[in-house]
Amino acid sequence: MKIDTLFIDADIPINDEVQYIISKLGIPPIQVKESQFVYAHINDAHDPILKAKKTLYITTNRGAIIKECPGTSEYTCCDYTILHTGTFCTMDCSYCILQAYFHPPVLQYFAGLDLLGSSLKKRFEQDKIFRIGTGEYTDSLIWEKISLMPKFLVETFAEQNNCVLELKTKTTNIDSLLPLEHNGKTILSWSVNTPKVINSEEKGTASLTARLEAAKKSQESGYKLAFHFDPLVIYPGCEQEYENIIEQIFNHVSPDNIVWISIGSFRFMPDLKPIIQSRFKESTLCYGEFICGLDNKMRYFKLLRIALYKKIISCIKEHAPQVLVYFCMEDEQVWENCMGFFPKKEGELGRLLDKSAAIHCNLNKSLL
Amino acid sequence: MPNNLFRDNILNIDIKDINLADERYKVSLSKTDITTLANSINHTGLLYPSILRPADNNTYIIVSGFNRVSALIKNDIPNTLAITLSPNTSELDCYKKAIAAYASKHALTHAELIVCLKHLKSFCDEQTISDMSLAIFNTQLNIRFIKDLLCIADMPEPALDLIHNANMSIKSAKRITGFSIQASAMFLNVFSKIKASSSKQLEIITYVFEISARDGIKPETVLNDQNIQSILSNTDTPAGVKANEIRTFLYEKRFPSLFSTRQKVKEQIKALKLGNTIKLTPPENFEGPNYTLSFTAKNHKEFQSNIQKLNSISQNDRLKQIFTP
Numbered sequence: 001m002k003i004d005t006l007f008i009d010a011d012i013p014i015n016d017e018v019q020y021i022i023s024k025l026g027i028p029p030i031q032v033k034e035s036q037f038v039y040a041h042i043n044d045a046h047d048p049i050l051k052a053k054k055t056l057y058i059t060t061n062r063g064a065i066i067k068e069c070p071g072t073s074e075y076t077c078c079d080y081t082i083l084h085t086g087t088f089c090t091m092d093c094s095y096c097i098l099q100a101y102f103h104p105p106v107l108q109y110f111a112g113l114d115l116l117g118s119s120l121k122k123r124f125e126q127d128k129i130f131r132i133g134t135g136e137y138t139d140s141l142i143w144e145k146i147s148l149m150p151k152f153l154v155e156t157f158a159e160q161n162n163c164v165l166e167l168k169t170k171t172t173n174i175d176s177l178l179p180l181e182h183n184g185k186t187i188l189s190w191s192v193n194t195p196k197v198i199n200s201e202e203k204g205t206a207s208l209t210a211r212l213e214a215a216k217k218s219q220e221s222g223y224k225l226a227f228h229f230d231p232l233v234i235y236p237g238c239e240q241e242y243e244n245i246i247e248q249i250f251n252h253v254s255p256d257n258i259v260w261i262s263i264g265s266f267r268f269m270p271d272l273k274p275i276i277q278s279r280f281k282e283s284t285l286c287y288g289e290f291i292c293g294l295d296n297k298m299r300y301f302k303l304l305r306i307a308l309y310k311k312i313i314s315c316i317k318e319h320a321p322q323v324l325v326y327f328c329m330e331d332e333q334v335w336e337n338c339m340g341f342f343p344k345k346e347g348e349l350g351r352l353l354d355k356s357a358a359i360h361c362n363l364n365k366s367l368l
Numbered sequence: 369m370p371n372n373l374f375r376d377n378i379l380n381i382d383i384k385d386i387n388l389a390d391e392r393y394k395v396s397l398s399k400t401d402i403t404t405l406a407n408s409i410n411h412t413g414l415l416y417p418s419i420l421r422p423a424d425n426n427t428y429i430i431v432s433g434f435n436r437v438s439a440l441i442k443n444d445i446p447n448t449l450a451i452t453l454s455p456n457t458s459e460l461d462c463y464k465k466a467i468a469a470y471a472s473k474h475a476l477t478h479a480e481l482i483v484c485l486k487h488l489k490s491f492c493d494e495q496t497i498s499d500m501s502l503a504i505f506n507t508q509l510n511i512r513f514i515k516d517l518l519c520i521a522d523m524p525e526p527a528l529d530l531i532h533n534a535n536m537s538i539k540s541a542k543r544i545t546g547f548s549i550q551a552s553a554m555f556l557n558v559f560s561k562i563k564a565s566s567s568k569q570l571e572i573i574t575y576v577f578e579i580s581a582r583d584g585i586k587p588e589t590v591l592n593d594q595n596i597q598s599i600l601s602n603t604d605t606p607a608g609v610k611a612n613e614i615r616t617f618l619y620e621k622r623f624p625s626l627f628s629t630r631q632k633v634k635e636q637i638k639a640l641k642l643g644n645t646i647k648l649t650p651p652e653n654f655e656g657p658n659y660t661l662s663f664t665a666k667n668h669k670e671f672q673s674n675i676q677k678l679n680s681i682s683q684n685d686r687l688k689q690i691f692t693p
Contacts, residue, residue, distance in 0.1 A: 284581055284582050284584075286578075287578045287579075287581050287582035288582075289622075289623050289624070289625055289626055291626065291652075291653035291655055292653070292655075293655055294655060294656055299655070301623070301625055301626045301629075301653065301654070302653075302654055302655055303625060303629060303654065303693065304625055331657065332657065333657060
């Protein structure tokens with residue numbers, strides 16, 4: 001989605017960081033004193049969500065810059081740390097929870113690399129391993145085309161040894177990152193899905209082949225990689241198609257460079273369903289066998305989840321038995337059935353991931 | 369031209385001059401037994417005159433008072449005092465008077481509201497109707513509600529009858545308007561043969577919509593399924609039971625894996641022969657981790673009997689299978 005409107009908070013200085021975005025977008029910025037003006041601009045549109053994808057608002061982060069992933073008590077969380085650099089996305093995935101999460105949704109870039117740097121410095125000084133990502137409230141690399149932030153983050157993380165940065169994306173926006181001295185502290189990761197799901201549900205994203213080609217290029221530049229099979233969509237014949245993806249991944253990259261692979265099936269807050277039905281009329285995504293989960297999100301019926309997970313895990317293990325595979329938000333029964341173990345203790349899954357990050361990204365192993 | 373042509377008058381009118389066949393201003397959709405009203409008129413006379421509109425050939429059309437005129441005829445009364453509208457009274461004003469006269473005495477049903485709004489909509493927009501609704505309908509109608517009802521007004525028969533007789537809710541009717549004419553007609557056919565609450569109707573509509581969207585078939589194909597048609601045509605089954613049978617059938621189609629797992633576990637639990645006092649319940653939708661076992665006991669003997677029963681089945685393979693569906 002091409003950004004056609006640019007708002008900037010009136011109190012933000014037009015420094016190099018902001019000027020870079022303005023010059024890349026090539027559209028005259030509109031300075032606003034109140035964010036209400038931006039919200040009104042979006043809400044007045046026939047499709048506010050679509051409008052929000054074309055409207056960039058450069059502002060400051062008035063909340064926490066770094067926070068822990070909330071997770072839920074009913075399903076096991078990976079204890080990820082979120083770096084809050086912006087919100088929303090220019091791509092248009094039907095299942096994207098951000099459509100229902102923000103009221104209204106606003107494509108925000110949080111200016112202030114210096115503040116970001118100082119917040120990270122506090123984490124870098126701690127005797128603890130952190131896995132930090134920017135892909136929770138936005139796609140990490142949509143910003144690579146228009147801002148200096150991804151480059152800044154890669155270079156900042158390169159200077160320390162206890163934190164790893166994960167940039168999660170469905171784009172192929174990696175060109176400016178390839179020549180950087182990343183020191184192995186950045187993991188470039190891709191959400192992957194079947195070509196059928198990408199074509200029907202992930203509007204504006206890169207094709208599977210393009211994503212894997214980008215991963216290959218990143219590997220050649222020394223980056224460590226990760227893949228996220230999330231959201232898995234269950235439909236007739238999907239098992240074979242997910243297995244094909246696994247095959248393609250290992251045709252492109254070496255298992256040795258993969259820090260982790262996560263798996264999660266499509267789950268959604270009930271509020272998202274009418275949005276998908278209204279904005280993506282051709283989508284059949286919501287009409288799977290969903291039940292209300294213990295966290296009040298809709299999830300596929302557990303036996304269907306387990307059946308697909310087993311196939312995928314077995315296929316991954318066939319190609320790369322040593323790669324760490326984990327579930328995003330699943331329960332003990334699913335773990336035991338599919339993996340043969342369950343990281344029961346609090347923080348246990350996080351520690352497994354920390355260990356993999358430490359080994360692959362050469363973090364300070366004494367912190368494990 | 370005499371003055372009385374320009375204003376409403378109370379005149380003595382011959383009943384034979386009233387055109388009973390013209391019901392364009394009739395608001396009520398209920399079929400009323402006029403015997404009671406006829407008796408009342410016999411005893412106390414006509415308390416409220418009808419409202420009539422002059423028509424061609426010295427005849428009159430009833431604007432308000434259809435039952436009163438019928439009761440007078442039943443009583444063989446040849447003439448009556450009636451409020452006679454000026455001949456130049458507009459069609460809109462006639463409708464307004466008809467609605468106001470009825471609404472001042474009865475709360476309009478949704479179906480009656482729909483009929484009235486449809487008439488008014490041919491003269492004014494929703495905003496104007498909303499603005500005058502308190503004066504005419506004796507209640508404030510907001511624009512959104514008016515729009516919803518007008519949307520339903522274009523549905524084919526027997527939509528209004530179903531709404532009027534509480535066989536179809538306004539919510540359900542509104543949902544059905546989103547379907548094709550053919551599918552709408554099939555839904556109306558289903559609702560005319562079953563008895564279901566609004567939430568059950570909405571469940572049926574949702575399942576049909578989602579099955580058709582998922583399978584890429586028309587909703588009418590889902591409704592045309594032989595199983596559904598067979599349920600509908602069974603004259604021995606009460607309408608409420610038919611509704612539940614259709615819901616179950618659609619649920620099975622919508623959630624085939626969940627349904628078959630439930631059935632399988634139900635059969636396995638049944639095969640354990642736990643009796644009436646012991647109940648084993650799997651987690652809801654098999655999502656949570658905990659199965660629930662409960663039993664009742666009137667006395668110590670029953671308590672012991674339950675424990676013995678549970679002990680006897682604890683190593684049963686069927687029981688183990690229940691925990692790994």
